[in-house]
Amino acid sequence: MARILIADDDPTILSLLNKILLAKGYEVQLAENGSVAEKKLKSEQFDLLISDIKMEPVDGMQLLRNTRKLRPHVGAIMLTAYATVTTAVEAMKEGAFDYIPKPFKIDELLETVKRALDYQKSISEQISADSHIEAKKYFGNIVAESDQMVNVCEMIKRVAPTKTTIMITGESGTGKELVAEAVHAFSARSEGPFLPVNCAALPESLIESELFGHVKGAFTGAGTNKVGLFEAANKGTLFLDEINSIPHPLQSKLLRAIQNKKIRKVGGTEEFDVDVRILAASNRNLETMVKEGSFREDLFYRLSVIGIDIPPLKQRPEDILPLAQHFIALEMDGAEFPSMDNAVLSILQNYSWPGNVRELQNVIQHCLTFLRDNKITKETLPSKLIVSYEENPGAQNAALTGEFSKGKSLKAFLRAKEKEYLKTVIDTMGGDKVKAAKELDISLATLYRKMPEDGQEQSS
Template sequence: MAKILLVDDEPSILSVLSTLLKAEGYIVTAALGGEKARDILASNEEFDLMISDIRMNPINGMDLLKIVHSTRPNMAVIMLTAYGSVETAIESLKLGAFDYITKPFKVDELLVTVQRALEYNRAMTENADLKAQLGTRYQLENIIAESPAMKQVCEMVKRVAPTDTTVLIYGESGTGKELVAKAIHAYSRRKDKNFVAVNCAALPEPLLESEMFGHVKGAFTGATANKEGLFQTANGGTIFLDEIGAMTLPIQGKLLRVLQEKEIRPVGGNENIGVDVRVLAATNTPLDQLIAEGKFRQDLYFRLSVIPIEIKPLRERPEDILPLAYHILRKETPTNQTPPALDPEVSAILESYSWPGNVRELENAIKHAMTFAKENKITKDVLPSKIAATPVKQTLSSHSDSVSAAKARSLKAFIRAKEKEYLQQVLAKTGGDKEKAAKALKISLATLYRKMPEAQE
């Protein structure tokens, strides 16, 4: 049975909660106050979950969360917070808490959250075991991630994929939100079932509702037969609600109910249908802004953003630009041909440009350049003119800057990046033929794979 560490500095709450959880069969250790809890956490007694009040003195819930986070990676944490201090609670999610509950809480809500936290925890542990069994290599194909920010995104994808947790993906247009959502699906146990994407901004309200939940015959003019909704199509799999910020308030209310009850009701129907669907959502408008404007329900936001993943704009992760460019060149070249090479001047321009349309814009620029490239070489004059006109900044690929860039990024990281860039160029030249590339580089195939794990596919 799961073991829970319960922390509050109010004896009455501690005793009520303790009774409640014991009645559900959990093994509960109650700690009156943060200091007591800290001592227990310092022992080697094992727990699956900590439920802790946030506001306590002198050691508060956030302090305890940090201790758990750094010393007990397999332990889930739920925070308790007084109504009105939600901000600290949200802060706690960023620090790794599974969820929080506002006091006064509903018993049902508490128990469901406890169950979900334990389930999540179990999935995480199983995932860790599985990874250990598979060995160290657990690569996310197709996602280029050279920058620390993007590597962290991949790390999150690996961690959350095996769970059934809702994930909210935030990023500007073209940053790779759908790609990340697909990766989460591909690495989950739902991978053999459908991944269904719904663009919430593309349809007006009544249509969106019937798209998502289906409708029964005669529900409205034109509903000549029963129609299955996308939630049913995604049954057993994953639904990706893109541009969720565009969803109107009435549909938000319906979605919230679906998330809570795992049942949908088709438009015009009077019976609910059970569905087992994992929900991933994406937005390019920060939802807190929409909440402040009264356009988005805060309770739905909390449900959706159990795990938030932010994808930074491309201009904030310049290390990804050239690896992405090579990736796109390879992807767009027929397998039996050699991808075009990038002129050094072009590399510098690509790294200097601000990419307001992010990876999608880079993709379009490379495709455009490939159409006009001569002698299998991408030169400045075949880039879209707006991009070609970019003044070249001191970038990683411009030699003059090598030294200062190395200083800024630590020499080791710099050399590794340079090495990788070179490997990618050679690999592009050999048309992705790894044996040929290894030979040209005078290294073994194994060394090539070690230096470039993503080449192993």
Template sequence: MTDSILVVDDELSMREFLQIMLQKQGYQVATASQGEEALALLDRKNFDLVICDILMPRVDGMQVLRQVKEADPDAQVVMITAFASTESAVEAMKLGAYDYITKPFKVDEIKLVIANALERSRLVRENVRLRQELKVLYSFENLVGASPPMLEVYELIRQVAPTRSNILISGESGTGKELVAKAIHFLSPRKEKPFITVNCGAIPGELMESELFGHKKGAFTGAYQHKKGLFEIADQGTVFLDEIGELPPPIQVKLLRAIQDKIFKAVGGLEDVSVDVRVIAATNRNLEAAVAQGQFREDLYYRLNVISLRVPPLRERKEDIPLLAQHFLDQYSKELGKSVKKISRETEALLQAYNYPGNVRELENIIERAVALEKSDAILPETLPEFLRHPPESPAALAEVGFPEQGLSLDVTMEDIERRLLTEALRRTGGVKKDAAELLGISFRSFRYRLAKLGLASAEEE
């Protein structure tokens, strides 16, 4: 969906300049020459962003800002003026403006401010959508499964959700750790506040501090304005730190202080920022081993692991496979506009026989693919992937080697086993490296390193 922006300025040349520039970037743009006109437009339509001059006759920019924020506290407003003063800037920020820009401004600067403001708007909309639409979806009753291991998970969710304690969720990739985290949040007293997800393995280490704790204008090259971090945005709510084991050591120190003291400093900032945030972390790694090896701080581990919750892999709750398969069948039949209603007995037997190294996520992918390809009203074996209909060698078989009497080279043998497992993971995931890494229970970075080490990386990766 195209973002919509309202430009409010009594200077025609400025309105036209901003309108042309923003339309070239693909935004929907409306303009108003005075405050009254802007408020009338805002009564009729919601905008993702308002860019408003401060000094205007009759209804000035501050009045527009005040009324916009009264009507919608989450609205994003950027103020611009040719007559800057510290007092007006402070007043605008106190009233809730996203940022304050002085004319004349650099085009790149205002483009960046606008992009960041719209990103904030999208984030706010997403949290509103979660609060309004996903309360039911993420209640524990809608986590699919009736096996004893899952009943234990439900009971623990019910017990821990009302508390303030931090939680560490462990489990293999694809088991549904984020779904469990959301269930805890939406069953807690914080359910009306933000739920913010941070994938610690996907954000470069040099950007992680700014992402988590924000930065001040001028803190580093490209920091054109103040940016709130995700911890500040999540105040009174929950931060979900996925793949916490991938967090770089320097950031582990700063995270420890934020959790322990509930304060932090933005990058380039001098003042402490106080927040009330519940932290739920998740990992598919053995963090205790990482602590023993000096890869993860012990004090941070104990701060995160106040309550531990393990999500079982799908192979440990195979009785849930029919329930999950039917759940995904109903979901994707509706989403894809198909009339597939059931799963044949032969297909169900094949689904039950598989061990799902990718867990629930892999089962979901299999059912979505089958629904998309199926032409009848039932999923038949013919629409399942080849590896389900004709199972390849198991990982144990792949790893099986003979031990010749004259001995062998352990390094060469282990490399051969590793190469075969990497190749099999890529085959199963259609060459999608991130998914292959998850199948093997290693990070994407580690997977790429191993491919390069064994000469399996593509030319562009090298």
């Protein structure tokens, strides 16, 4: 059975937690402050730490940081009677699995303990099974070749098992809904519904009814009762995309629904309990909107306990070719991969991608529509990419060189060209792979994976 360390300077809380957890069969150790807890962590093995935040001489946040250094495999749940959004954000950033405000409900505590232990177990099993598995293999349609997107995937794995609201930010077309889907898939709600809604696409006069439902006769045209999205997403996840479009008068009702987990239908008098996790996204700066008075500050902080920011495609060029390959695979549906000439590769890599990943997918669909002899050539590209490239002499000078290899699959071609480039950079750095990785803006582990030592070439 799991071993749990409890740190709290309140003897009553220590005694209560000890009694509750022992009754469930857990092995429990008690520490009356952070210093005692640190000593126990140094000398004993634990699976989970439950710690108060406000303690002396070592407070809970410092204990959490020290635990991450001493025992990085140990999960952590923070308890506090002074819970604020700032506290929650800090605790999650420092690696806490979740936090519970005092006074707590026993069933909520036990559920959180179980989820934390299950999560730590799954992470340990995953690491022991294969510590070198790429993040992109775990996230379906999220391609994570760049360090930036690998970090996004790691963040998803960390926050998905919690109940925390998450704000996903990024330019249009970066894949915010894919990130929301991944959070849902890795959460305890994965068997429940995942309902995405684009708030900007809903007429302002109907958005309240769409979110909360309405009763018959609530307004002209309301001929029957309607189930709202909050009710339909019960036991699951509701993803509110472009939440910046929610009208200001409706924001207070949304805040109450998130805080109290209760809704009232339009025209109704009865309140309903709902169990829904909220994920939100915006392509506008909500902090600026708060300052302008067009978005409620309290709603902003309630939604932004944890933030996941998706960088634009132009800031992660190493994702462009893998994404192109991914979209080609989706479109070809098992058919033979087309070849791609050097000019196309250069144009794709040097384009600014204002529409981000969505625009890249559209470009690939365009290329495949005009495919000839199973080749993606410059002529298959949309004209705006060619014009942009021809107006940028620097991009042309940086174009890939070498003749097109007839009959070579796109996968083989991309691997060969990538390896050529990596070898050139390594040679330029005098064979120093640490310097080469820094120059390439990738991790050393990624470089070794892409360029194995001689005699250890990876098959694919």
